[in-house]
Amino acid sequence: xxxxxxxxxxxxxxxxxxxxxxxxxxxxxxxxxxxxxxxxxxxxxxxxxxxxxxxxxxxxxxxxxxxxxxxxxxxxxxxxxxxxxxxxxxxxxxxxxxxxxxxxxxxxxxxxxxxxxxxxxxxxxxxxxxxxxxxxxxxxxxxxxxxxxxxxxxxxxxxxxxxxxxxx
Numbered sequence: 074x075x076x077x078x079x080x081x082x083x084x085x086x087x088x089x090x091x092x093x094x095x096x097x098x099x100x101x102x103x104x105x106x107x108x109x110x111x112x113x114x115x116x117x118x119x120x121x122x123x124x125x126x127x128x129x130x131x132x133x134x135x136x137x138x139x140x141x142x143x144x145x146x147x148x149x150x151x152x153x154x155x156x157x158x159x160x161x162x163x164x165x166x167x168x169x170x171x172x173x174x175x176x177x178x179x180x181x182x183x184x185x186x187x188x189x190x191x192x193x194x195x196x197x198x199x200x201x202x203x204x205x206x207x208x209x210x211x212x213x214x215x216x217x218x219x220x221x222x223x224x225x226x227x228x229x230x231x232x233x234x235x236x237x238x239x240x241x
Contacts, residue, residue: 076095077095077096078093078094078095078096079093079094079095079096079141079142079145080092080093081093081094081103081141081142081144081145082145082146083144083145083146083147083148083149084147084148084149085104085108085110085149085150085151085154086110086149086150086151086153086154087154090108092107092108092141094107094141095141096140096141096142097140097141097142098140098141099136099137099138099139099140099141100127100129100134100136100137100139100140100141100143100144100149101113101115101125101136101137101139102141103141103144104127104136104149104151110151110153112151112152112153112181113125113126113127113136113151113152113181113182114177114178114179114181114182115137116178116179116182116210117137118137119137119138120135120137120138121210122179122182122209122210123135123179123182123183123186123206123208123209123210124178124179124181124182124209124210125137125182126181126182126183126185126186126208126209127149127150127151127152127185128149128150128185128188128189129144129147129148129149129150130147130148131148133185133186133189133208135208150185151181151185152181152182152184152185155184155185155188163226164184164187164188164191164222164223164226165184166226167222167223167225167226168180168183168184168219168222170222170225171218171221171222171225172214172218172222173214173218173219173221173222173223175211175213175214175218176212176213178212179209179210179211179212179213182209183206183209183211183219186205186206186208186209187202187205187206187219187222187223187226189205190202190205190206190223191223191226191227195227196227196228197223197224197227199220199224202220202223202224203216203220205223206219206220206223
């Protein structure tokens with residue numbers, strides 16, 4: 074017997090979408106499998122690492138913990154939505170310049186969390202960046218390059234290095 078499916082109507086990266094999915098399918102899987110938005114990554118599948126971070130109705134959520142039907146009627150922004158028409162933004166460029174992206178598993182979640190932080194606090198301090206990204210884990214960088222990348226996007230390259238050095 075096949076599992077029942079429900080119609081999920083939601084907006085993803087500004088585009089109205091409808092998919093028919095099992096009600097308890099995870100939002101992460103709907104994004105990756107049904108919509109082929111594979112930028113969002115699964116790290117732990119338990120809501121501990123932040124690799125699957127997306128914004129849903131303006132709030133940062135771990136998409137591995139969200140049942141698909143909870144997103145019905147919602148507005149969801151994935152990492153793909155941070156680069157309209159494939160154009161890299163200041164945050165992306167800072168991650169590239171300062172080495173904030175390493176293996177790539179945590180990077181999409183870090184970018185979404187950082188964009189969320191900067192949308193609410195465009196000029197954060199180092200402490201505010203640390204707090205804003207606290208739900209996202211990275212096993213490659215030791216976080217300094219990630220923090221520096223976010224600060225560079227917010228304050229400019231030299232100010233980012235100064236803020237990291239002052240905290241040192």
